[in-house]
Amino acid sequence: MVSTEQAREAVSRITGHGIERVRQLGGGDASAAFAVHLDDGSAVFAKTAEESSIAAEAASLAWLAEAGAVPVPAVHGHDGRWLVTDHIAADGPGPRAAEDLGRGLAALHAAGAPAHGAPPPGGPADAWIGLAPMRNEPCADWPSFYVTHRVEPYVRMARDAGTLCARDAEVVSRACDRIGGLGGADEAPSRLHGDLWSGNVHWAGQAWLIDPAAHGGHRETDLAMLHLFGCPGLDRVVAAYQEVSPLAPGWRDRIGAHQLFPLLVHAVLFGGGYAAQAVAAAQRV
Template sequence: MNGVEVARRAITGITGREPAEVRPVGGGDTAAAFAVRFADGSSAFAKWAPEKMPGAIDAEAASLEWLAEPGVAAVPAVHGHDSSWLVTEFVPSTRPTETAAAGLGAALARLHASGAEAFGAAPPGGPADAWIGLAPMRNEPTADWPHFYARHRIEPYLRSAVERGAIDRDGAAVISRVCDELDDLAGPAEPPARLHGDLWSGNVRWGERAWLIDPAAHGGHRETDLAMLQLFGCPQLDHVLTAYQEVSPLADGWRERVGLHQLFPLLVHAVLFGGGFGAQAVAAARSALAAR
């Protein structure tokens, strides 16, 4: 049985509707993905996660539902899922506009302000052991952000990056120093924000408004989402940040803390892809220490 037929059967089982068309599309590095059309002309999107990623579909479904719950950000509706397949609303993509970017900034500000139970809290119904891309990610409620960020977002990936040779001993010492000094580096204390959690520019779909897709949601620091959005370049970024600030101004010094918050996704990339990401992570750690 080919992949399209497997997808067709899974979609039918989950939605109770027989697709008229199932077409493979790009789905990132974590899954097989399919555009779906039903006989009535409506559409959907389906993705599959392999057995080597247990809990990935449950985590994403819970993330999407949690981000959608406040009604402030555009998030694809979840039509249904099982342990291997997720079926959601299909979101087409067009060119980004200033209006959509400003809307994204305002929506993110309100989404973050919707809050979370704790730093490191998983979405309601979501597993503690989740994923960011192909890397496992632990969501563990923690009393304060510096402790959470060091223990669950820096240290596990630093260990793996060192084991894989992506970061040498000297670089690891710099990053460990960041963990030791996070109380001084973190800036003013803030309540836990409701984060998308993997907000690089590829997880924003542009249309009349901007949609948030492929989340790794959890309770965290709002500057982490914004720093990740800046990491690989985001269209109309200035309009996103300006609109965010108009709704919910960021604490003084936030620009100097961008490297601190980019340290987590850079370490994830160092673990997954090696190359220059280890060096970039060390550079981000040095910038965080220098910005104090």
Template sequence: MLDLRRRGSAVYLAALDGGRVVFVKGGAGAGAVAAESAGLHWLAEHGDLPVPEVLGADEDWLVLRYLPGGRPTAEAAARFGRGLAATHLRGASGFGCPPPGGPADAWIGLAPMRNTTHDTWAGFYAAERIQPYVRMCVDDGVFGRDDAAVFDKLCARLPDLGFAEEAPARLHGDLWSGNVYWADDGQAWLIDPAAHGGHREADLAMLHLFGTPFLQHIVGGYREAAQEAGAPLADGWRDRVKLHQLFPLLVHAALFGGGYVKEALTAAHTAG
């Protein structure tokens, strides 16, 4: 059973002996450091995208390489898109799998997230990315029974919504604009992953959710690299953006309520 307790965290810049500055995160609760550390290692494994080096970790604290921030550019965005496509195509052992060495009980932002392998994308998405957060919204009085029924019907229809059969992709998992870090080295870095095996359209949908600088260049670089690799995005992927955005919208509805409740319901009606 997914434990839906909420969490907080603390972040610091710290100077080591010799003056080196590092980025330190902690206070996030059991399993959070292990999940993030494993995700960073997994995403960095082949060097397709720049990912902060993990300098140290224990049960409570994660120490990362620190890079000063820079300005987004079209060139960096296109390179990022190409690297993201390559990272996705490195694959995963299953839909919903955690990174190697990572715990099943992980986090996405302030919310817990369960990584358990499923045979199909539809089964994984319904069981681990929709239903737990709908239950949380119902328990907190955010959704009523009629609202929950909308999501139940959608989950039952997921296998029939036109998704192309693809191998599980290696996902960042929480790829909103704030987790694309534009550094002063002229590159866009992946930070703060909620990594797992899933459908690669999910990361692209997250980039569209809150707006990302030079998004058209990211998508252009992505599509070019995927095409060159012989794995182009399936026709109609843009039509499925709302369905993939349902997961982060439900997380936000569960944590913050407000306008995210209506957005999640609208996305469910649109997707289904």
């Protein structure tokens, strides 16, 4: 259990500021989180997690910010266990926020990556998505990367845990055999947020992206994640995205293929209901 006093000490050490007050926030599954008010009147957000997770998130935020496409919290500093960023107070989406997010995501993806599977500059190859380990390994093409590093590892983990039976694992394996034949599979690598479910879109008048697991990959994977768990104004997000950067024909039919990754991660972390959804998505592929 991480205390507010530990947060106070860590933020003071990293920022060099005195601390006025600390408030613990409802954190995610992978970390403890705090809103910390500094002696200069500003507020920062602090979280603690595994060392490799902190390093990966700091590198991810810097890489997404470099694109200048969608707002992300600025990184104030980090050490082995703590990350300190801007604190963005939520106040709901503004009237044009969904369209701005769609256009911003298109620009973010177009900023590109060195390869499918490439980690952010300075980021570790062994990263995390929530509490699940995630390997960022550059590959020559998207199908090889996606199958080898985004689907098969979680199939093995789910089978080992008894969440996925041998027959269902074979269904996913057959879907993997078809990934290379999907439309748009030969697209150049995009700069992905990498964990773009609705909880990582933070509305504060405009959309801010938080908690990234950034890497080079296929742009439809980010959009499929938004479709999996919903997003305010999603139809407007997609329409604005398409105005800037049209998706390859048939992209809606490929949503299930791109959702295999997050569904299998959730099956590993949370159990069988997500495994059944992953198998259903594989059957559609």
